[in-house]
Amino acid sequence: MADGPELARADGLLTELRGRTADPPGVSRASYGEGEQIAHDMARAWAEELGLEIARDFAGNLYMTLPGRERARPRLMMGSHMDAVPHGGNYDGAAGVVAGLSALHRMRRLGVTPRMDVTVMAIRAEEVSWFPAPYIGSRAAFGILPAEVLDTVVRFDTGRTLGAHLAEGGHDPEAIRAGRRYLDPAGIGAYVEVHIEQGPHLVKSGQRCAIVTRIRGNYRYKHCRVLGEYAHAGAVPRADRRDALLAAVEFASGLDGMWARREAAGEDLVCTVGQFYTDPAVHTITKIPGEVRFTMDFRSYDEAVLADCHAELERLAERIARARAVSVELGEHTHAPAAAMDDGLIAGLRRAAQRLGIEAPEMASGAGHDCAVFASQGVPCAMLFIRNYHSSHNPKEEMTIDDFAETARLLYAMLDELVA
Ligand SMILES: [Zn+2]
Numbered sequence: 001m002a003d004g005p006e007l008a009r010a011d012g013l014l015t016e017l018r019g020r021t022a023d024p025p026g027v028s029r030a031s032y033g034e035g036e037q038i039a040h041d042m043a044r045a046w047a048e049e050l051g052l053e054i055a056r057d058f059a060g061n062l063y064m065t066l067p068g069r070e071r072a073r074p075r076l077m078m079g080s081h082m083d084a085v086p087h088g089g090n091y092d093g094a095a096g097v098v099a100g101l102s103a104l105h106r107m108r109r110l111g112v113t114p115r116m117d118v119t120v121m122a123i124r125a126e127e128v129s130w131f132p133a134p135y136i137g138s139r140a141a142f143g144i145l146p147a148e149v150l151d152t153v154v155r156f157d158t159g160r161t162l163g164a165h166l167a168e169g170g171h172d173p174e175a176i177r178a179g180r181r182y183l184d185p186a187g188i189g190a191y192v193e194v195h196i197e198q199g200p201h202l203v204k205s206g207q208r209c210a211i212v213t214r215i216r217g218n219y220r221y222k223h224c225r226v227l228g229e230y231a232h233a234g235a236v237p238r239a240d241r242r243d244a245l246l247a248a249v250e251f252a253s254g255l256d257g258m259w260a261r262r263e264a265a266g267e268d269l270v271c272t273v274g275q276f277y278t279d280p281a282v283h284t285i286t287k288i289p290g291e292v293r294f295t296m297d298f299r300s301y302d303e304a305v306l307a308d309c310h311a312e313l314e315r316l317a318e319r320i321a322r323a324r325a326v327s328v329e330l331g332e333h334t335h336a337p338a339a340a341m342d343d344g345l346i347a348g349l350r351r352a353a354q355r356l357g358i359e360a361p362e363m364a365s366g367a368g369h370d371c372a373v374f375a376s377q378g379v380p381c382a383m384l385f386i387r388n389y390h391s392s393h394n395p396k397e398e399m400t401i402d403d404f405a406e407t408a409r410l411l412y413a414m415l416d417e418l419v420a
Helices: 005-020 034-049 094-110 136-141 148-152 162-168 173-177 201-205 244-264 303-324 343-356 371-376 401-419
Strands: 027-029 053-056 062-066 075-081 084-088 118-123 188-196 209-215 217-227 270-272 291-300 327-329 333-336 362-365 381-386
Touching (some): 005 034, 005 401, 027 034, 034 094, 094 188, 136 371, 148 173, 188 371, 188 401, 201 209, 209 343, 209 371, 209 401, 244 270, 343 381, 381 401
Parallel strands (some): 075 118, 209 362
Antiparallel strands (some): 062 118, 209 381, 217 333
8 A cells, every 4th residue: 555656656756866966976956056956846747747736935945735625724744855965865855755745646546635735845955055054945934034144145166145046046035035924834733754864773773764752953153263363383481372272172172071061961962063273374383373263063952951052152262262362252153943843743653653563763853854943833743764874964875765665654644644
């Protein structure tokens, strides 16, 4: 029943998508770029074959709807993103849209008219590697993408703003600027996102799919900077130095100390300094470093912990700046909210797994997903993870169609309950 023609169609789409967006090694699907558009066009083509209602919002998100019997009821939504990091894997994002469409394909094949509308959303620009702002597409759909993002956020490979890329793609940046809302949270009964797992847990446990319980939120700082004073490495005594590098090292070490202390206290937290550098064009082996730049990313399931860490790190920066006569600037940061999945939907997935005899462990998501935006708007949310080898955001990402099929079975069983 679950492995009907929709599975072959899903497999075919993913294979063709890999070929058409290949950028060796891996695939590239730039947010508001060619690869993402190819993926959206392929999803739309499948929706047209199924005779679904098709709509697009001002940010270019695509909505493919199987009309229900009671169209005024809050609709059921599924979806994920279709962009992919440069030279990334084939399944991050795309698998979720394909899973949603395969569910609608199956309903069509079985002649099921759902009680409410069921919509699959192909979401734009989820990956922060193209434009350094999280969840652009889904936030725009809810009218919560800050207007300044249109002008201040540029795509790394083109140097052009998000607003310019939206206009070029035939979308409507002015609607986003005006804060218009396409999706009304009150009109969405539930949002379900299928996504490959991006960690190693399912591969280790030997299980094919998992039920997600919550999603980590994050604070990200791309432009941290320590400013001291360049000086002679031999001539200046310790007390007179304003060494930017040692100050930055003390900050990174303080971050690690904060993490260890909070972890020991039972708080959920992960912290990363991804870039950390002096400018090799200015700095030499015989110069005391006058400037260090670094990035910082910390995540937690708990919004209060995130806000607390931000405040604590600002105090740490001030303390180090005073002690070492430097300035420690954390700069602007972005914030993606943490989210809990809906208890009722999780229970529905548990029941479905039991009925089908599918072993689906429950796990939290360390990575962020558009689902967190839906949850932040008060929409009841659920997520399913598909086993995936070799992590993700790299060309070796690997999901088998059998694992996809098993996850889809679980999705279908849950939907059958919701749309009856
Ligand atoms: Zn993703």
